[in-house]
Amino acid sequence: MGSLQAGRDRLAKAESCLVATCTHLSLLAIRDENFQMWLRVIRNIMPDCEACNPRIVPLKVAADRLANAAPGGPRDFAYSRLCFEVKQYFTNTAADHYEAWRELGARHGTRRG
Numbered sequence: 001m002g003s004l005q006a007g008r009d010r011l012a013k014a015e016s017c018l019v020a021t022c023t024h025l026s027l028l029a030i031r032d033e034n035f036q037m038w039l040r041v042i043r044n045i046m047p048d049c050e051a052c053n054p055r056i057v058p059l060k061v062a063a064d065r066l067a068n069a070a071p072g073g074p075r076d077f078a079y080s081r082l083c084f085e086v087k088q089y090f091t092n093t094a095a096d097h098y099e100a101w102r103e104l105g106a107r108h109g110t111r112r113g
Helices: 003-026 035-049 054-068 073-107
Strands: none
Touching (some): 003 054
């Protein structure tokens, strides 16, 4: 595999890991003993997210702020921002998928919704 393809694969895996990690963190009812581990995961993958898809840039920024925020108020604020950005990401993704589904149906004469 060429280095360009390897770089693309690494970026894709890093993006996927970032979205999954952010989503997991946003669903936590309490910050358990694994919270610090997930912050390290974010810090570790962040360099490979440098050229990420523009769609996940707000998640990347929020995750980076959370991973590097001081405990207490700054971390609480960063966590709230991450939760907001995760919600926005999935709201936009769901809307885009629905619109793509509708357009596909319209092209094939099976439009519903």
